[in-house]
Amino acid sequence: MNNNETIFALSSGHGKSGVAVIRVSGDDLYKLFLKITNRKSADARHAYFANMRDNDGGIIDQIVATYFATPASFTGTDMIEIYSHGAPAVIDKIFEYLTATGARMATPGEFSKRAFYNGKMDLADVDGLAALLDAQTDAQRKSALTSMMGGDSKIYDTWRKQMIEISAYAAATLDYAEDELPANIESTIRNKTKILYTEIENALSRYAAVRAIRNGFNIALVGDTNVGKSSLFNAILGANRAIVSDIPGTTRDVVSASMDIGGYLVNLSDTAGLRETEDTIENIGIQRTQSEIENANLILRVVDGSKTFKTPTLSDNEILVINKSDLSKVTDTPNAIYVSAKNGTGIDILIQAIKDKIEKLTKDSESSVAVNARTRTLLTNAANELKNALNSPDGNYDIFSEHTRQAADYIGKILGTITAADVMDATFSQLCLGK
Ligand SMILES: Nc1nc2c(ncn2[C@@H]2O[C@H](COP(=O)(O)OP(=O)(O)OP(=O)(O)O)[C@@H](O)[C@H]2O)c(=O)[nH]1
Numbered sequence: 001m002n003n004n005e006t007i008f009a010l011s012s013g014h015g016k017s018g019v020a021v022i023r024v025s026g027d028d029l030y031k032l033f034l035k036i037t038n039r040k041s042a043d044a045r046h047a048y049f050a051n052m053r054d055n056d057g058g059i060i061d062q063i064v065a066t067y068f069a070t071p072a073s074f075t076g077t078d079m080i081e082i083y084s085h086g087a088p089a090v091i092d093k094i095f096e097y098l099t100a101t102g103a104r105m106a107t108p109g110e111f112s113k114r115a116f117y118n119g120k121m122d123l124a125d126v127d128g129l130a131a132l133l134d135a136q137t138d139a140q141r142k143s144a145l146t147s148m149m150g151g152d153s154k155i156y157d158t159w160r161k162q163m164i165e166i167s168a169y170a171a172a173t174l175d176y177a178e179d180e181l182p183a184n185i186e187s188t189i190r191n192k193t194k195i196l197y198t199e200i201e202n203a204l205s206r207y208a209a210v211r212a213i214r215n216g217f218n219i220a221l222v223g224d225t226n227v228g229k230s231s232l233f234n235a236i237l238g239a240n241r242a243i244v245s246d247i248p249g250t251t252r253d254v255v256s257a258s259m260d261i262g263g264y265l266v267n268l269s270d271t272a273g274l275r276e277t278e279d280t281i282e283n284i285g286i287q288r289t290q291s292e293i294e295n296a297n298l299i300l301r302v303v304d305g306s307k308t309f310k311t312p313t314l315s316d317n318e319i320l321v322i323n324k325s326d327l328s329k330v331t332d333t334p335n336a337i338y339v340s341a342k343n344g345t346g347i348d349i350l351i352q353a354i355k356d357k358i359e360k361l362t363k364d365s366e367s368s369v370a371v372n373a374r375t376r377t378l379l380t381n382a383a384n385e386l387k388n389a390l391n392s393p394d395g396n397y398d399i400f401s402e403h404t405r406q407a408a409d410y411i412g413k414i415l416g417t418i419t420a421a422d423v424m425d426a427t428f429s430q431l432c433l434g435k
């Protein structure tokens with residue numbers, strides 16, 4: 001690969017740190033490496049300690065540097081990694097030095113773009129890398145790492161190959177006599193297309209769970225007034241954030257907080273209690289509760305166990321929490337979690353139940369591709385093409401072939417095999433400098 005301008009960037013975090021990592025990418029960086037390290041010769045992939053000097057011979061810093069020869073590097077080009085002390089003044093001085101040699105600062109995502117063009121990563125891997133750099137919890141880390149290491153690419157690649165094959169067979173039914181083709185070719189083509197369609201639809205429907213791993217699970221505490229939602233919110237959070245009082249209708253606005261539950265990022269919301277009221281402001285609060293319910297991945301339905309209550313019918317993403325269990329000895333409602341926000345009993349059991357529920361909601365998503373905003377559109381388009389193929393008039397395999405080929409093209413765009421410049425830019429610009 002020629003014409004790779006020499007670019008550089010700070011790959012470690014900004015601000016004062018023990019060690020900074022500066023990456024340089026370009027064609028033929030061997031001479032520059034010898035100059036930086038004051039050496040007559042050097043091996044690739046060896047760490048060299050050196051006094052890095054400016055052109056006047058003054059020491060810039062004591063560094064360790066490694067040379068990576070093309071193609072065995074992150075970008076596939078020649079690369080140099082400089083490990084200097086993490087002082088902003090040192091980093092500035094090294095940037096000045098590199099600029100004087102004719103190199104320039106890289107744009108965000110430019111290193112990954114080179115890695116893509118040199119066949120080191122496809123776009124699904126780049127999406128994974130972007131998600132990994134944003135990962136805050138263990139579940140986010142795992143999911144992003146799988147994407148980055150090519151787990152998703154493999155699935156996409158298999159889908160695409162199957163679509164191309166189906167398209168070719170569909171076209172062949174037009175060109176060849178029946179006895180020259182495999183038996184039952186038409187039903188085979190249809191069945192395979194149906195299976196692919198279902199797989200893509202399933203991946204799309206798991207989008208919400210995957211997105212929740214990446215962006216956080218929205219969990220809402222919902223129930224009548226005065227059942228102890230705000231008290232529970234504080235107890236789960238371990239901090240007195242929401243106002244608690246014995247006056248029904250205390251909470252009028254949604255109060256939210258982010259926390260880590262068993263490695264999952266959770267956005268927990270306390271909401272206004274549900275009741276009929278004439279109070280204008282309280283009614284606005286109740287409307288907000290409704291939209292929190294719509295947005296929630298998981299709902300904690302809270303009731304007051306010291307009073308008689310009607311056991312609510314729960315959907316899959318709801319947990320029944322019976323509060324104020326310190327005031328009642330009855331614990332006979334099945335599948336409910338008994339807690340007391342007042343003295344803390346059962347809170348650990350509730351947290352475990354939340355974790356189990358999240359795991360159940362996300363379990364299926366781990367075996368499939370991680371859909372993001374970019375791939376969602378392309379997958380939807382591919383699924384529509386497959387549906388169009390299946391709906392094409394009987395015997396019209398011309399149209400069938402065309403639709404399945406289109407579907408393959410959309411999957412190709414996910415990987416970057418077939419790609420428009422704007423798709424590329426959208427993919428790389430989500431990355432930060434030095435990646
Ligand atoms: N005995 C007992 N009292 C509790 C418990 N949890 C909450 N309370 C009391 O119940 C009353 C209402 O508590 P809140 O947490 O404000 O209830 P809420 O559901 O947020 O009420 P609204 O915001 O009005 O909808 C307060 O007086 C709390 O001290 C509990 O586990 N046991």
Ligand SMILES: [Mg+2]
Pocket residue numbers: 229230231243244250251270271272273
């Ligand atoms: Mg409240």
